[in-house]
Amino acid sequence: MASGRETEQEPSLLHAVKQLELAMRAHLEQVLRPTGITALQYTTLALLRRRTGLSSAELARDSFVTAQSMADLVGSLERRGLISRHRDQRNRRRLIIAVTEAGSRLLDEYQKAVADIEARMTADLTTEQRRDLYQYLRRCRVALADGP
Amino acid sequence: MASGRETEQEPSLLHAVKQLELAMRAHLEQVLRPTGITALQYTTLALLRRRTGLSSAELARDSFVTAQSMADLVGSLERRGLISRHRDQRNRRRLIIAVTEAGSRLLDEYQKAVADIEARMTADLTTEQRRDLYQYLRRCRVALADGP
DNA sequence: CTTATTTCAGATGAACTGAAATGC
DNA sequence: CGCATTTCAGTTTATCTGAAATAA
Numbered sequence: 001m002a003s004g005r006e007t008e009q010e011p012s013l014l015h016a017v018k019q020l021e022l023a024m025r026a027h028l029e030q031v032l033r034p035t036g037i038t039a040l041q042y043t044t045l046a047l048l049r050r051r052t053g054l055s056s057a058e059l060a061r062d063s064f065v066t067a068q069s070m071a072d073l074v075g076s077l078e079r080r081g082l083i084s085r086h087r088d089q090r091n092r093r094r095l096i097i098a099v100t101e102a103g104s105r106l107l108d109e110y111q112k113a114v115a116d117i118e119a120r121m122t123a124d125l126t127t128e129q130r131r132d133l134y135q136y137l138r139r140c141r142v143a144l145a146d147g148p
Numbered sequence: 149m150a151s152g153r154e155t156e157q158e159p160s161l162l163h164a165v166k167q168l169e170l171a172m173r174a175h176l177e178q179v180l181r182p183t184g185i186t187a188l189q190y191t192t193l194a195l196l197r198r199r200t201g202l203s204s205a206e207l208a209r210d211s212f213v214t215a216q217s218m219a220d221l222v223g224s225l226e227r228r229g230l231i232s233r234h235r236d237q238r239n240r241r242r243l244i245i246a247v248t249e250a251g252s253r254l255l256d257e258y259q260k261a262v263a264d265i266e267a268r269m270t271a272d273l274t275t276e277q278r279r280d281l282y283q284y285l286r287r288c289r290v291a292l293a294d295g296p
Numbered sequence: 297c298t299t300a301t302t303t304c305a306g307a308t309g310a311a312c313t314g315a316a317a318t319g320c
Numbered sequence: 321c322g323c324a325t326t327t328c329a330g331t332t333t334a335t336c337t338g339a340a341a342t343a344a
Contacts, residue, residue: 011282014176014191014262016286017168017172017285018169020165023292028162038309046163047163055326057324057326063170064170064171065170065174065310065312066311066313067324067325068311068313073310076309091320091324093325114162118161120291120292122161122288124288124291125287125288132280134159137167137168139272140270140281142272144168186332188333204301205301213335214337216302217334217335239343241344242302
């Protein structure tokens with residue numbers, strides 16, 4: 001086997017976050033396999049149901065990606081009929097996103113399986129630690145967002 | 149502006165991790181711009197210096213990706229001369245990875261700038277909270293890895 | 297024979313830059 | 321005019337699946 005020798009050194013938070021993201025994604029994709037949608041599409045769809053009235057550009061800013069990248073993602077959800085868009089009458093540049101019936105049904109259908117992944121992932125954490133983890137992640141993200 | 153209305157609902161750890169990963173990546177890529185290597189290449193290179201004697205297949209298992217995906221990544225580092233590989237004489241299937249002089253120099257050169265990103269990211273956390281965050285992330289990853 | 301490691305070939309997803317159309 | 325939003329076109333990176341060569 002000869003698994004890598006550990007030399008002392010600072011652990012990397014950057015690496016720990018990336019590793020967890022990969023692990024989560026692998027599990028989520030497995031659960032979502034039957035739907036044909038990706039982990040990213042699912043979590044974005046879930047976000048869009050939580051926060052209504054968003055446009056693609058706002059979503060992009062919120063997610064640290066370019067408007068063009070988000071347009072691809074939103075476009076894929078729209079082509080599948082999981083969201084719809086209509087002009088904001090108060091600012092006709094914006095296209096406001098709404099989760100469709102079909103999108104909402106899909107979310108309902110997989111809500112439990114996805115929650116189970118989170119539950120398994122945090123099985124070794126107390127309720128309080130779980131809440132702390134969420135808050136720390138948010139604070140880190142905000143700290144990076146607020147910078148230059 | 150009309151930024152999305154918040155409806156009450158469970159926050160998603162899955163989403164929080166993904167968001168932070170995107171934010172980190174954006175900052176890291178910006179810092180690494182002059183080198184031409186990606187955030188993923190950098191963190192993998194750093195890992196390879198921390199843990200010596202690894203093969204690509206081991207790295208893949210450790211990272212929740214397929215052996216083929218990791219082979220691409222390792223290949224890109226090798227083509228840039230940042231790592232080298234040689235046969236494990238005790239098991240001639242394995243190709244053991246070593247960080248080269250050039251790879252080590254690159255890591256040294258950017259170590260401070262990358263540490264600064266972590267520092268800024270965790271600026272609002274106490275030393276203890278920062279340590280907790282790292283431990284929670286690891287425990288979550290292990291919990292997912294140990295499952296089916 | 298089976299399994300592990302690596303490699304080759306091809307597909308798709310997820311990000312980017314650059315440029316243009318439209319509305320404020 | 322300048323700036324925001326969306327879209328179009330093209331590119332690169334990061335992942336996957338499937339299949340084959342080699343070694344334990």
